[in-house]
Amino acid sequence: MAGMKRRAVLKGAALVSGLLAAGIGAGITVARSRNRYYQGPVTDHFDGVRFFNPGGTPPNGLSDLLRWRFGEARAPWPEQVAVPVRARPEARVEDLTVTMIGHATLLIQTAGVNLLTDPVWSERASPVGFAGPQRVTEPGVDFDALPPIDAVLLTHSHYDHLDLATLQRLKRRHDPLVITPLGNDTILSEAGTGLRCAVRDWGGAVDLGPLRVHVEPCHHWSARGLNDRSMALWAGFVIAGPAGKILHIGDTGFDGGRPYRDLPARHGALRAAILPVGAYEPRWFMRGQHQNPEEAVQGFALSGAAYGIGHHWGTFQLTDEAREAPLNALASALSTQGIAPARFKAMAPGDVWEIPALNS
Numbered sequence: 001m002a003g004m005k006r007r008a009v010l011k012g013a014a015l016v017s018g019l020l021a022a023g024i025g026a027g028i029t030v031a032r033s034r035n036r037y038y039q040g041p042v043t044d045h046f047d048g049v050r051f052f053n054p055g056g057t058p059p060n061g062l063s064d065l066l067r068w069r070f071g072e073a074r075a076p077w078p079e080q081v082a083v084p085v086r087a088r089p090e091a092r093v094e095d096l097t098v099t100m101i102g103h104a105t106l107l108i109q110t111a112g113v114n115l116l117t118d119p120v121w122s123e124r125a126s127p128v129g130f131a132g133p134q135r136v137t138e139p140g141v142d143f144d145a146l147p148p149i150d151a152v153l154l155t156h157s158h159y160d161h162l163d164l165a166t167l168q169r170l171k172r173r174h175d176p177l178v179i180t181p182l183g184n185d186t187i188l189s190e191a192g193t194g195l196r197c198a199v200r201d202w203g204g205a206v207d208l209g210p211l212r213v214h215v216e217p218c219h220h221w222s223a224r225g226l227n228d229r230s231m232a233l234w235a236g237f238v239i240a241g242p243a244g245k246i247l248h249i250g251d252t253g254f255d256g257g258r259p260y261r262d263l264p265a266r267h268g269a270l271r272a273a274i275l276p277v278g279a280y281e282p283r284w285f286m287r288g289q290h291q292n293p294e295e296a297v298q299g300f301a302l303s304g305a306a307y308g309i310g311h312h313w314g315t316f317q318l319t320d321e322a323r324e325a326p327l328n329a330l331a332s333a334l335s336t337q338g339i340a341p342a343r344f345k346a347m348a349p350g351d352v353w354e355i356p357a358l359n360s
Contacts, residue, residue, distance in 0.1 A: 278313025
């Protein structure tokens with residue numbers, strides 16, 4: 001009997017941690033009248049307690065969540081996928097090189113500055129160490145092989161993007177500046193990370209040596225537990241520097257193209273766009289928060305970027321599609337929309353891409 005109870009507890013913990021890690025426990029929430037992470041004026045995307053996507057689809061409710069988790073079948077994933085070669089990045093890069101570490105963690109090197117996006121070196125993307133989504137690939141760069149990290153671009157608070165254990169390691173080794181949208185700094189502070197933060201609302205910017213990092217709207221939501229849904233803001237970034245401009249989005253729904261349509265007018269030519277292409281099935285549930293590869297290609301075209309990088313696939317099984325499905329769907333979407341495969345690559349851990357210049 002004790003063994004059965006323990007298995008039931010573990011199964012329940014695995015379910016809840018998996019939902020929180022994937023950022024999909026949208027309907028599980030306890031009402032709160034005060035935001036624990038951020039206090040500020042009401043805006044077009046903040047109602048005084050929670051952030052929201054203006055004009056966008058709200059997160060799914062509990063009934064939809066249960067329908068998906070108990071009524072849909074997941075494609076099987078391999079337990080482990082080898083990384084053929086782990087990259088060893090240069091200390092500094094003057095032009096533009098992107099190295100895939102895994103999931104939403106990438107090393108962007110440009111103008112002599114080293115940036116990490118949503119760094120996760122932990123074994124699980126989860127609030128607990130014994131349950132929740134587990135890596136099927138090792139990081140494409142050993143933590144000890146990282147070059148000096150100047151800044152972390154932290155897009156939002158879901159566990160597959162904000163990993164406290166990794167951020168604490170980075171603090172001890174590199175002491176980077178964390179650039180993040182509203183409220184996420186409180187999560188880091190409450191956890192005692194000691195990290196320096198530059199916090200901005202959508203439309204804000206941070207100067208970082210020769211770079212200016214713009215904080216951009218995207219269509220998503222946030223949570224760390226069962227009672228803090230959408231209390232910290234989510235965002236993408238445009239990194240502007242002498243080697244060109246790079247768009248990075250950690251998670252977004254396509255939302256009719258809204259995250260992309262005015263980027264060319266506001267930022268001009270983009271040299272590269274780093275866009276999520278995974279964790280999108282079933283569409284009836286995921287559409288509002290995770291774009292699929294076809295939508296990623298549409299967003300790439302709307303952004304006007306010269307080159308695209310697909311991420312957010314193949315490391316943690318968060319949703320129902322097979323591990324290789326995003327690669328096949330991306331190839332099909334590029335062909336359908338007449339975009340050369342060499343312009344948009346879904347990078348795997350350990351891949352390194354020296355992004356061609358805009359005029360090449």
